[in-house]
Amino acid sequence: MTTGGFRAGNSAGAMLLAGLLALAAATPAAAEGRVTVVTPYLAQPGTQFYVDGFKAAAAEEGWEVNVIDTAGDIAAAVARIEDAVTQGVDAIVINVDPAQVEAGLAQAQAAGIPVVGMDAGMHPMLATNVTSNGYAMAVETATYIVNRIGGAGNVVMFVFDPFPPVQMRGVIADAIFANHPGITVIDRVTPDVQDGGIADSRAKMEAILAANPEPGSIAAVWAAWDQPALGALQAIEAAGRAGEGIVITGIDANPQARDAIAAGGNFEASVAQDFIGIGRTAAGAVARLLAGETIREPVIYVPTRLITAANVAE
């Protein structure tokens, strides 16, 4: 028996201590506002843009921001919200369904620390939630179609009512098309989305094209999100009917949709959320709360942007 074990055991402890002290030294001193951002979804592109926008605005304010990514772990997000409360930060920003982290929100509320949602969902324990207006996005594309087809013609709609954020888009498009007597909605399709929505939408659109063989018998395709619009585009091109001037619109402006719009074919428009703007506006909400203001609106909407061939390259 030698002292080897003692040395080894102690060196582990010493290493831990040294590491922690080095970290503490590296930690900047407390600034004017200390804000913790908690999300399980930082690996997703949208979330990265929110966080970038938030950090840029926070840097202008001179806040000290700590971004915590729990890599998909919701319980860890609850734990980190609790830690931020314990630490006594001035505000917390979350990008996770508030209903799932309610245990953490309750502690923040008890400690009087405001929590702002960054595209998180509406919740009574949030000071406010900053997001895009799903209704407004549908207004953009439905009115685009009405204007492009001169308020008259047959329109095919792709909707998905079981999912509330998409269902609300369909409701708006229904109202706008119904407001134009010359427009007839000849089909309101709910595609099977198990494969992502493109393949089944294409099959459904092929059937509709077969049922409406006359050129000009379909004036436009309005899709509640981009995948069905892409499926409809494939069907129209494969049927050799790309030259009929059928106008297609989607929503979300995902990369594949942007490519299709840039190509200048039938897929003419989609709507992009302003992710950076959501981050910046969330910082604006935090600034208002830190200034002592009570934010009356439970949701703050950030304007979205219609994407067409004219601005898709930007």
Place this chain on the structure above:
Amino acid sequence: MRRLRRYGTLIGFAGIVAAFAVLLPDTFLTTRNLLNISQQVSMLAVVAFSMTLVMAMGDFDLSVGSMASLAGVTAAAMFQAGHPVPAGILAALAVGLAGGLLNGVLVAWVGILPFVATLGTLTMFSGAAFVVSDGRTIFGRDIPEPFAAFARGGVEVAGVTLPALTLAALGVFLVVWVLLEHTAFGRRLYAIGGNAEAARLAGVPVARLRIAAFGLTGLGAAAAGLMYASRVASANPTQGAGLMLDAIAAVFLGMTMSEEGEPRVHATLVGVLILAVLANGLTQLRVDSYIREILVGAIILAAVGAAGLGRILGR
């Protein structure tokens, strides 16, 4: 000196706590924060305690994380179908026990290496979780209020509310501790871990014990999955995935404290607490979450490496 070697990890743990206490004088060693930590770690603790049962035999269970997910969505799907809370909980625990016994049968009777057998069932349980939940997160009105309220509730003792999740983890700890330290069952598991062949020749029913131990580990994983679902008031087919590696890490950290390198459940408790205290303290110190992960990994390696070196040098 022998004692100091054995307690090297414990000294390290005390060092971590002391460092945080110094660096976070106002917030770290408060009752609230300590209760928070106990609650934050309760789910991992339950998985790690029950993992100790199979690791006592020198085996592994890689399927605990996906079993936790499966149990959570099983209960939630039962609630969604209109069944009462106890029925959902019982169904989830039954799935856990059955999945664990399946692991045991594959290892003990079919003779597949635990690593491979539980890797296979990990994939199966994960797939089943997607099937049961239809790939979706089950939340909102589908989760009954009493189920979600459990994780937010607690028992008030002398003016302090002990969180229900903490008490649940303590309960599992006591059960596993009694089983491993105070029953013939536990002694035989360690005998199998020491030398399975010798144990068999000495008349220990190795196969049956292995199946039972795996069954209990599955049951523990399901319990942790239920605690997780209650904590986040929702169930998602992947939410338990992170528990498995942390649980194994906690048991290994604990094993550094044992003279023979055996997993003991009270040592696993220290391992679990080290991980939880690091996560809590480093967050409060505003350490970047990715740097935190590198650090936690390095600390596990430092502790296990130091203990291994100590054993070699001490010989």
